[in-house]
Amino acid sequence: MNGESLWSIFVNAALVNNFVLAYFLGICPFLGVSAKLETAVRMGGAVMFVMLVSSVCAYGINLVLLAIGAPFLKLISFIVVIASTVQLVEMFIKKTSPTLFRALGIFLPLITTNCAILGLALFQTNKGYDFGQAIVYALGAGAGFALALILMAGVREKLELASMPNAVQGTAVALLVAGILSLAFMGFAGLGA
Amino acid sequence: MLSLLRRYPSFTHGVHLPDAKDDTCQEAIRQFPFAPVLVVPLSQHAGKPSVPTVREGEEVSRGQCIAAADGFVSVPQHAPVTGTVRRIGLAPSIAGAMTPAIYLEPYPGSSQEVAEGEPCNIDQSTPDDIVAAIQAAGIVGLGGAAFPTHVKLRPPDGKVMEVLMINGVECEPYLTTDHRVMLEQTDDVHTGIRYLLKATGATRAIIGIEANKLDAVDALRAAIPADLPVSVEPVAVKYPQGAEKMLITALLDREVPSSGLPLDVGVVVVNVATTAEIGRLLPHGRGIQERVVTISGPAVGRKGNYRIPIGTPLRFALEQVDLSPDVSRVFLGGPMMGQALSSLDIPITKGTSGFVAFTSAETRASPSEQPCIRCAYCVDACPIHLNPSQLGLLAMNAEYDRMADEFNLMDCFECGSCAYVCPSHIPLVQRFRVAKAIVRKRRAA
Amino acid sequence: MLVLTAVGALGGLTLLLATGLVLANRRLYVEEDERFDVVEDMLPLSNCGACGYPGCRAFAEALVTGESQPGKCTVSTDLAREAIAGYLGVDVGAEERQVVRLACAGGSNVARNHAHYSGHQSCQSAALVAGGGKGCFWGCLGLGDCERVCEFDAINMSRDSLPVVDEELCTACGDCIEICPKDLFSLHPVSHRLWVPCSNKEAGDELLADCEVACTACERCVMDAPPGLITMRDNLPVVNYEGPHATTKPIERCPTGAIIWIEPDGRVVKGDAAVRVLRHAPLPDAPT
Amino acid sequence: MTETTQPARPPVWPMYRSLVGIGVLCAVLIVLVFDGTRPIIARNRAEALERAVFTVLPDATRRVTFALVDERRFEPVTNGSGSLLHAGFDADDRLVGVAVEAGGMGYADTISLLYGYSPAAETIVGMQVLTSKETPGLGDKIQTDEDFLANFAALDVKLDETGTTLRHRIETVKQGTKSEPWQIDGITGATISSEAIGDILAASSAYWVPLIRRRLEDLETGGIDAAP
Amino acid sequence: MPLPDLPPTTPTDEFVKGLWRENPVFVQVLGMCPVLAVSNSAVNALAMGLATTFVMLMSNLLVSSLRNFIPKQVRIASYILIIATFVTIVDYVIAAISLELYNALGAFISLIVVNCLILGRAEAFASKHGIGMAALDALGMGIGFTVALLCLGGVREILGSGSLFGVALFPEAFQPWVVMILPGGGFFTLAGWLLLINYLKERREAASVMLQETPE
Amino acid sequence: MPEPGKTLDIDTSPHLKSGASVDIIMRNVVVALLPISVFAIYLFGLAALVTLIAATLSCVLTEHLLCRANDKPSTVGDWSVVVTGVIYGLTLPPGLPVWMVIVGGVTGVGLGKFLFGGLGYNAFNPALIGRAFLQAAFPVAMTSWYAPLAADRFVTLPSSTLTLPFATPVYDVLTGPTPLAALKFDGDVTATGDLLLGLTSGSTGETGAVLILAGGLYLIARNMMNWRIPAAILLTVFVLSWIFHRIDPGSYPDPVFMLFAGGLMLGAVFMATDMVASPMTGLGCALYGLLIGALVVVIRLWGGMPEGVMYAILLANAFSPHIDNLIRPRVYGTQRRESP
């Protein structure tokens, strides 16, 4: 139904309409987990993964809900299914691969009940993406989130050694950097057309 | 253009300094008079202090051993003068502390004949004999570190010394000690090399000399005995070419591993003055009791190279050379790595290669420190390829452990190139010294 | 109809969810002592390490497992310590509170410099340059690294550039001990009131030219003290705190006030014979 | 401390009871609200759509929604999905035009719009942007700029002889340089957005106009049959 | 787990704390996404604030009344269910009230579900307190959230559109600052408010230190 | 000998200093910028003059007043803020309302520099932050360009320059597109001769490509600029656009046009080289330049905007900590380390 090309979906989700910097989704973890580069990288990976999972979940639920004629349960089923799927995955990883768990798993609970994940599920349904498009959309959104997070972390690590005025330290400076990144990302406008 | 610069081997990075050597490099070495009192510290070297073998009031003759080595990493001290032991007590040291020393008062009437000892005959000695003789002569590195030379010559099991490298680079501005020694004690140098080659088992020796001392290169080349496997190699004029790591890289294209020793690449580095001293003393079985010192700098009236008895108080030495009343800073060593002195009462020791004195005219108010602008001048200067800018920022934030763990702080050998070039006047080396001290403290704890 | 669909769908979904959770809880239940969190919450969370553990969480675990006692935390209030003890049902195990003491009294008004240090204004930097230029090599350089490093504001530089420790605020975290290049700080139980605020290892009255309050190693304190209480080492009196040491006897005849008595309120008592220096201007630098 | 001595095996019945209980409660609540608001929302939606349709088809007074069936034929629907057209009729039940929804990428995000096509005049007679995220004060001039909107009062979409393609594809030109009836006069400062409108219209009209013309009678007659 | 030295609280306390001391936006910095996304005009900000307050109030009430009925293991899942229900309700109600507002707020109504703040209040407060306290807490937090949103929305609308609540404030010639309505402006405005608050706090602390020191 | 009673000064080694200092470097940058500024005034007359003065003054005053308000010594003496101000002015359209110039200057220096801790700590180029803010806030004013060499440019100011504070500017003179906008929106290619001579509309200082290069060479010769950055940028742009031009000359402009049109020269030579926000190692700088060049080409050829130098540099600024992290010189005596 939606005729956008996969490439354009990806570029739009990752750069032009970056989830954090243009859509304001997932700001809390973006501010919270971007102070250290290493955690940011791992968090970025975890987000990409969860986005994929939730994209698949949302696609499935939407089909089911349309079939039983209960679109009004969309929100509640999305959130419940996504949250529990991710939790199961988390437990599974914990059991099977402690290394992977330490690298990514500890972030999973942080992400499950997060705007970006639910936003992805809602947007992909609203835009009427088919399965392939939905997957690419999730990949793009996840990559964009990870990119923003990693750029932010780099700058924040650098600023950690700066002698900023006291009032700026902490969240305020993170927001300033986010604002500047958001201005810079405006350069990508029109790329996905 | 590039080929011109590339004519002499060198290392990457480093800085070009105004060399300020013309004042003294033409001055022949002159003998110094004896001071009214000489102060021989018991710790003039890295390692354990030596133990006095004389009592207060005892008479000693010049060259006699007055303090014995305390173990292997230690050297004996020899009387620089014939006279009496006035007392054994504390004396100020370069570091500002009070350390034990032997005070000697020369006999005014003595001929100051140097006592002859048991000669070390090179043909009949085993390498171990030579090492023992070097220790007995009280020889330490005269290049500045004052590390007991004989310790370096004893490789741990399994290591082979392949190349003996004689360090005649003398890259610090103002200093010309090694330059003069190379010109005037050419034969001593070669004799010393002969001893060292035998002691270490190295198959060849290379003398590395900065290309601003080509006369020394010629002199040494001309005097090479036929049977001695020595080559004399000029290297590019660049600071800190004289650091042993840089010299090894320039001449052999090998890198001493991080926190390793030259030995790890089969090299032992000995300063040329140290070598000459070995060559001068060992055939006579004497001990080291005087050394060549450059005294230079704008505040000095009679700049030059002097052979000065160990233990001569600096104040006395400076009186002899007409120090300007306007003196404001005196450094031991060159201006790049030298220590500023807080007092003129310290004695001249074996590690002293020179003094540079500045008047208040050169001491313009040191420009105030500004934030690092990340110009990367320091990055391009550091011969160890560290990132002094990052290290400086971390130091300012007291992140000492990160400096050591992530940014190789402990590899910094404090050459000062970074601080020299920094347009923001950040005291980088000073911060690194502090950081290293704290890291060492923490690692020891 | 709609209600039925909805109830059916959501009921089914929650049934599934509950089953998942039940299974997960059975398979993957990890017993972690909840008291860790509770005790951690009760700690001051300043992660100072004074307790000897890497951070408050580790200390909390040690408390719960009985490895340590609440009293080891020096930052906490008595009330909170008791609360933790009460919660865990253990003894407070309070050790005597420790504070740092400074072994130097040579402020700029009584101790001279020999050379003028003009580099980076930090004791650690200065100490690396010929010891910092102070006449007394062992003495405090007065550039306040300890004041800056103290997170608890327990150290303030006096107007004579000598650190003054506020015993109330000092948590014995040891940061100043590490930072001081002259190693002038050491930890002491607050009950140690007899104190030698000097570290000069030289002897003789010539010292007084460099520092008017230096210990000249005259040994009068040794003579006046009960036998065995004070011995001389490196020309400095050493108090033996093992035995009874609550006496002001040794300070009485000290000519320079290099041995003192510290009142519980932090006031310093010097012997009657000690010189009184009223000057507050710094002494001029003087070469010797 | 009750929790610390918790059994390793959590209680099963309370978990089912509370989760399913809450689930059912929630379902009931949602359905109640949904049922209560559904007609209002539907009416709101219809009104909004109606308003839009009457804006792009100025002469229409009544609207009938058609769907394209089997890619060939239009059939009136009440609430269908898929490609929808809204035929507008005047007071005399004569077909005055067809309102078509179209969308495409704008400057910031997708723009969706509705335009009215008049089969009689073979022109587009109105256009309204339904949703857009174009920059306020800049790209959103495509919704507010009078001069720009005036372009769509009569925009030529005549078919060529074959009856399957437009004679001239719609295009956006630089502001003030419009010279042909199939051109849209762009907006300086919002070139991208105004070009996007042109592109959306061009693509959509190239597809729909031939279809509509071919099956015009479906719409004309169907409309009357379906009239309430 | 009752902490021994938890200070006793009063109902007023629970209500007032959300307004300033523990303001969810300016102090706790929670629930940032809707704050930034829908604060480009004062009306949107107000609507969002009220919607959030409503959801928080209702879910706090329900959570608090069911708190003894929900076992620990299914706590989070139950809370999410409850919250999602009320969000769905709000979603439909707003769509019924005004389609225009509904479109302006976009997906962010749905996203109230995942607003960290609401789950946080349910978990940290409602599950441990009685209905009355839970309601007061929700109201306080909700109003604090709304006020903060209005602070942002006001600034952004005034500069970005030259109006407040849709009423033009300046003469025709006013040049709007488009950036303020764009994402970057959202970040900058919030940063600006935080800066201002930090600065005022610092000033007050400095002043109180001065007061302590002067008697000497 | 020292006079009696005189004490020695002690300080740490090294006791020698090279002559370099921050203010000398910055003053040299200002000197290198002078020819461009003069040329801009020649092209655009009073409009350029007023823009440059307003930009510089607003930046310098902002820094001065902020330092004062925070009880710090003023740091304008290091001249870095003058560089920021002049460069910022050079990136603005001549004739931009003065009040907007001031808004951008205050934002650039206040938000982009001061809040991050002042000189040396700004992770992004302050001048570009000022410009990016203006571009986002007043996109129309920031894309309205006067044609160069207007007859009355030395006697009258364009009406827009003196627009009342907070009011929308009115343009009485016809404005013309920049070469890049002309290409992107109208498909018109500017004559190469005009391009090389700089006789086109555009930002105040972006047109005089030759003078920009000359200023850059001066700084490179004095070791005050890292030549790798402009070299890498220009090379990347040239190569990429050459490839695309070869593939389809109809849709992609030729490489010479790409090099000389728009702000590429000014950005590559004077803005990407801001050492504070760029990587430190040679290889890092090359990579950074490559990134900027590639972004410029992508934005110009496929993006919505005609020009992308500003965005490319800001994005690359955000990448530069990562470049520094990944590309570290191999420390003497260590193995080549794996990137973390």
Ligand SMILES: Cc1cc2nc3c(=O)[nH]c(=O)nc-3n(C[C@H](O)[C@H](O)[C@H](O)COP(=O)(O)O)c2cc1C
């Ligand atoms: C414990 C110790 C052992 C050493 N052993 C050797 C050695 O075996 N061979 C050697 O060439 N140097 C040895 N050295 C000396 C160093 O290589 C080096 O000469 C000294 O640190 C001063 O070098 P620098 O003046 O270049 O800093 C040793 C140093 C220390 C501290």
Ligand SMILES: Cc1cc2nc3c(=O)[nH]c(=O)nc-3n(C[C@H](O)[C@H](O)[C@H](O)COP(=O)(O)O)c2cc1C
């Ligand atoms: C930065 C630096 C510069 C040095 N410059 C010289 C020099 O110019 N001449 C020299 O003999 N030793 C110099 N050294 C010391 C050498 O590294 C090495 O320790 C010495 O040559 C060993 O010889 P020695 O033990 O006989 O002194 C320098 C060391 C450092 C760290």
Ligand SMILES: Cc1cc2nc3c(=O)[nH]c(=O)nc-3n(C[C@H](O)[C@H](O)[C@H](O)COP(=O)(O)O)c2cc1C
């Ligand atoms: C913050 C910002 C927002 C913009 N928004 C739009 C927009 O919504 N629509 C648009 O066509 N162009 C937008 N642009 C692009 C520029 O205005 C672009 O230069 C313009 O579309 C073409 O200019 P011209 O028509 O004057 O040649 C925006 C630019 C910026 C910086």
Ligand SMILES: Cc1cc2nc3c(=O)[nH]c(=O)nc-3n(C[C@H](O)[C@H](O)[C@H](O)CO)c2cc1C
């Ligand atoms: C070669 C060079 C280029 C510079 N470019 C800029 C620039 O583009 N923008 C800017 O604000 N400052 C620039 N500066 C000045 C300075 O680095 C700037 O003020 C700092 O970024 C402020 O901390 C430049 C300085 C040099 C040496």
Ligand code: SF4
């Ligand atoms: S002092 Fe250390 S960091 Fe600086 S240049 Fe020398 S080795 Fe490198």
Ligand code: SF4
């Ligand atoms: S030389 Fe100085 S200013 Fe330049 S990068 Fe190094 S520390 Fe920073």
Ligand code: SF4
């Ligand atoms: S006690 Fe130590 S750290 Fe403190 S001021 Fe004195 S020398 Fe410095």
Ligand code: SF4
């Ligand atoms: S003599 Fe004692 S009191 Fe005086 S400065 Fe030295 S250590 Fe301090």
Ligand code: FES
């Ligand atoms: S509200 Fe917290 S992540 Fe969006």
